[in-house]
Structures are given as C-alpha cells and as structure tokens.
Amino acid sequence: MNYWLMKSEPDEFGIHDLRDRPRQTEMWDGVRNYSARNHLRAMRKGDLAFFYHSSCEIPGIAGICEIAREAYPDPRQFEKASNYFDAASPKDNPRWSAVDVKFVRELKRVITLQELRDNASRLGDFPLFKRGRLSVLPVTAAQWREILSRE
C-alpha cells in the first residue's frame, strides 16, 4: 500500500465536505499538472492519503481519505464550460486523470505546515517542502507514521 498527500482549498472543498458527501466519496478532478497527474495514475485502490488544506488561515493536514477508485479520464477536460476544459486533450487518449476518494476520518487536530516544517529533520526528504506547488504528492510509510504520531 502507498501513501499520498492531496491538497485542496477548504473554501472550495474541505475534509468536512468530503465527510458530508453521499457515500462520503467524491471525484478528485481538476489536476492539471503532469507530475501530479502521474501520481494520481500510480494510486491503487485502498491507498491512503492525507487531506491537506491549502490557501487558508492555517494550512496543514486536516484528515485522511482513501483511494476508492483508481485513475480514470477526468470528465472536466471535455466540458467546454468547465474551468478545467482542455481543448488539446485527445478523446482517444485523454490527457488528464481523476480518482475517487472516500472519507476515512478527520485528524483530532490539524497538523500545521508550520509544525511539519519545525520537524523537517524527522521527516527527511518531504516533497511538500520542496517540489514547488505540487497538489498530489507521495508520502513514505515512515513519514506517514511520523506525522500521525504527532496527532
């Protein structure tokens, strides 16, 4: 099993929105960055992901979700009215992928970006700090455990 971190702006879609969805499941669409997309495609059903709140008052990890459906073509890329429409994406070889995520639980408290930074040495090479603004990124099992131990 693999671990991931997925970013979302809580004003748009936060961990509570996922919790309140029918079947507590939602399509994770709109990823328009190739390395993030490649991470989506590497996800397997049952993998776990940190649900990270970005662009908000207190950025950090707010909950845990599970990959409920593996990568499939993101329907938004073909919808002209969508912000995520991509006229250059071939119908027979869609450029962008989505997965379905299912709510697992909220964390007892948000583990903030500040706190993660303060403990960077214990996390080792953590892509959240480095690879720019990637919205979907891998987490090692050791990092997963280390972060949850702070809860």
Place this chain on the structure above:
DNA sequence: GCCAACGTTGGC
C-alpha cells in the same frame, strides 16, 4: 494582495 518558486509554452 504580494511575490517566490516552479511549471508550461512557444519562438528560434
């Protein structure tokens, strides 16, 4: 709202 850090695009 600013701006640094990246990623993407497109001219050459």
Place this chain on the structure above:
DNA sequence: GCCAACGTTGGC
C-alpha cells in the same frame, strides 16, 4: 533543445 516569457500555486 534552449530559454525567455508567461501563468499558477500557495504561504505569508
């Protein structure tokens, strides 16, 4: 294939 210009992300 280089790289400047441009766009986006996301913390602050």
